[in-house]
Amino acid sequence: MTSDPAATLTHVTTLPGLFLSFEGGDGAGKSTQARLLGDWLTGLGREVVLTREPGGTELGLLLRDAVLHGDHVDARTEALLYATDRAHHVASLVRPALARGAVVVTDRYLDSSVAYQGSGRDLGADEVERLSLWAVDGLLPALTVLLDLDPVAGKARLTGDPDRLERAGDEFHRRTREAFLGRAEAEPGRWLVLDATRPVDELASEIRSRVATILGVAA
Numbered sequence: 165m166t167s168d169p170a171a172t173l174t175h176v177t178t179l180p181g182l183f184l185s186f187e188g189g190d191g192a193g194k195s196t197q198a199r200l201l202g203d204w205l206t207g208l209g210r211e212v213v214l215t216r217e218p219g220g221t222e223l224g225l226l227l228r229d230a231v232l233h234g235d236h237v238d239a240r241t242e243a244l245l246y247a248t249d250r251a252h253h254v255a256s257l258v259r260p261a262l263a264r265g266a267v268v269v270t271d272r273y274l275d276s277s278v279a280y281q282g283s284g285r286d287l288g289a290d291e292v293e294r295l296s297l298w299a300v301d302g303l304l305p306a307l308t309v310l311l312d313l314d315p316v317a318g319k320a321r322l323t324g325d326p327d328r329l330e331r332a333g334d335e336f337h338r339r340t341r342e343a344f345l346g347r348a349e350a351e352p353g354r355w356l357v358l359d360a361t362r363p364v365d366e367l368a369s370e371i372r373s374r375v376a377t378i379l380g381v382a383a
Contacts (some may be wrong), residue, residue, distance in 0.1 A: 179259070179263055180262065180263065180264070180265040180270070180276075181261060181262035181263070181264070181265050181266045181267060181268060182262075182306055182375075182378065182379065183258065183262055183267075183268050183270075183303070183304075183305045183306055184201070184267065184268065184269045184270070184305055184306065184307050184308075184309070184375065185269075185270045185271075185305040185307075185308045185309070186198050186269070186270070186271050186272070186308075186309050186311065187230075187270070187272060187273070187275050187276060187308055187309070187310050187311070188310055188311035188312060188313060188344065188360060189315050189337060189340065189341055189344075190221040190321075191313065191321035192246075192295065192311035192312070192360040193311055193313075193360055193364065193367070194271045194272070195271050195309065195310055195313070195365060197213060197309065197318075197367055197371060198259070198269050198270075198271050198351055199214065199365075199367060200368045201238050201269055201368070201371055201375065202214045202267075203285065203361055204244075204267050204368075204372055205267050205269075205375070208315075208379075208381060209245060210243075210266070210267050210276060211261075211264070211265065211266040212266065212267050212268075212269060213257070213261045213265065213266050213267070213268045213269070214269050214270075215257060215258070215268065215269070215270045215271070216248055216255070216270060216271035216272060217247075217249060217270060217271070217272040217273060217276065218231060218232075218246060218248070218250075218253075218272075218288075220233055220249075220253045220257055220258075220270065221249075221252055221253055221256055221257055223249070223252050224249045224252065224253055227245055227246075227248060227249040228242040228249070230245060231245045231249075238364065239281060239286075239287055240287065241293045242281060242285065243277060243282075243285070243347075243363040245288055246277050246281065247277065247295050247296060247299040250273070250274060250296060251278070251299035251300065252301050252345075254299075254300045254301070254303055258270070258303070259303070260352060262350075263314050267373075269308055273305060273308070274293070274296035274297070274299075274304075275344065275347055277292050277295075278292050278293045278296065278347065279340040279341075279343035279344050279347070279378065282341060282343065283339045283342070283343035284336045284337070284339050284340040284343070285320040285336075289343065301358055304354065305352070305354065306378060307355075307356060307374060307375065307378060308348075308355050308356070309355075309356045309358065309371055309374075310345070310348050310355055310356065310357045310358065311358055311360040311367070312341070312344070312345065312357055312358065313354060313359075313360035313361065314340060315334060315337035315340075315341055316334070316340075317361065325363055329344075332350065342372040344370040345357070356370075356371065356374050358370060358371070361368050369383070
């Protein structure tokens with residue numbers, strides 16, 4: 165692996181399709197906004213691939229269950245499991261879809277690993293970023309939408325039994341939120357940061373507007 169994450173970057177614009185990701189804490193509404201964006205893009209006549217990490221492939225489902233619901237794993241193993249899922253996800257689903265001109269919308273991507281394992285688990289953001297970029301051969305989204313939400317508010321929105329990351333504690337989730345915001349501030353051209361407490365339709369409209377600008381169509 166190169167010692168400089170930027171040195172491994174490729175540009176998604178070299179592929180015919182469009183790659184978009186949603187990030188944010190648990191309960192922020194990523195899945196809802198990804199679905200609404202996908203519906204709008206489908207209405208424009210675009211092929212849309214909605215996916216998620218971990219769990220966007222059959223192998224990913226197995227890895228998702230292992231890392232979120234299985235026996236305890238240490239932080240480094242956790243990071244490697246996410247990187248394994250991501251490498252397979254990109255190679256088998258994301259890149260082929262982009263190559264045929266589809267719009268790929270993913271609920272979480274490598275920024276989650278940098279925030280959760282790099283900052284939340286204290287493995288080092290730079291180290292996890294290098295691992296993640298190597299796993300995907302430098303592929304980054306054209307746009308990453310961050311739905312920003314206070315972790316306490318996010319926890320109140322959750323239903324069902326919490327997974328391993330959801331149980332990690334308030335300080336862990338505070339660090340991950342700060343990591344997301346820091347990455348967005350450092351790279352504003354790739355990020356759209358939105359207050360996740362705003363009404364769903366307002367958020368969807370602002371996201372559509374940004375994507376429409378990228379596509380050169382009316383929102």
